[in-house]
Amino acid sequence: MTMRLYSMPSSGNSYKVRLLLALTGRDCELVDVEDASDALIAAKADGALPFGKAPVLHLDDGRMLPESNAILTWLGDGTAFVPDDAFARAQMLSWMFWEQNQHEGVIAVRAALRSYPSRAHLATPERMADLLKRGHALLAVMEERLAARDWLVGDGASLADICLYAYTHTAGSRGGFDMAGFPAVCAWIERVAALPGYVGLDG
């Protein structure tokens, strides 16, 4: 089966899908649709991005699947990154919904406000300070969880780890968060990066 992933190279949401593809050794054609690019505008006009944003997975029969974490569940089905136990799978989804509802809107948004010139006018000092405080509180939730265990759910890496790694591993460099206060999170970041087949955000 040939698949095509519409992927924004600089985006953690797109990266988490590329990371799972690499970790599971699956081939997939990539179509780069960087922020504010002509390719992104064209893809939107073509109807290739149902919710108006990347990533979107296209199957060879034309079916399209948007939302990074839903794509992870589809690609992860039957792999070692989805636990066998039903409650562990629900816990995995719990972390993934938390990532989209809480973590991304703070950790990724602060990084985007610092990284993308098109959004710089939104980066007021008050907003950046508020995002910094809220981001440290979210990282503390992960720190508490990872202080006593290697992975977020179960005994091995799951989709929850791949999902949360995407924006957490650049929270210091891109988001400006102080990672020194979160040693268990930092150790977990190294653990993910040591997984066989790992690729970084820049390929």
Add this chain to the structure above:
Amino acid sequence: MTMRLYSMPSSGNSYKVRLLLALTGRDCELVDVEDASDALIAAKADGALPFGKAPVLHLDDGRMLPESNAILTWLGDGTAFVPDDAFARAQMLSWMFWEQNQHEGVIAVRAALRSYPSRAHLATPERMADLLKRGHALLAVMEERLAARDWLVGDGASLADICLYAYTHTAGSRGGFDMAGFPAVCAWIERVAALPGYVGLDG
């Protein structure tokens, strides 16, 4: 199995779990933790709310599951509200992640700013106007999907419909959105409310 749901009576995220429990005829003890209540403060202090918010499902063996949509997947497993087809299940999760990442942060947030006195100071005219515009764009995504089909995914009601119904059915009354522009969404709201076993937000 006795279960206990920590539930915020006025919250759509808690309501969607109560709705699935009613639609599937399952018993569950409810612990009300309304916004800004002593019960909510006590539940947080007790460690009953792992991510600091309701809803959280407690199993009789002490295991806890936070995040409304993860609770839906756990309770919905094996019911008619989860499609048999793997791709349909991924599409269902796609709508549920979209709900937590896009829809809730606009539709529910605007309603909360209008409803909860503790948040009124955040409801600046600029923010309310921005949320109104963005909410209408999100409702347009649902309108386009529902214009040609009865349910968001597959041939019957799924967790995606229960999930998105929670904040959409009060988008007009609580959120101040103009629902007249979204007739397919309004027809779908009536369809959900006609499901056997349905209960409303207020019980």
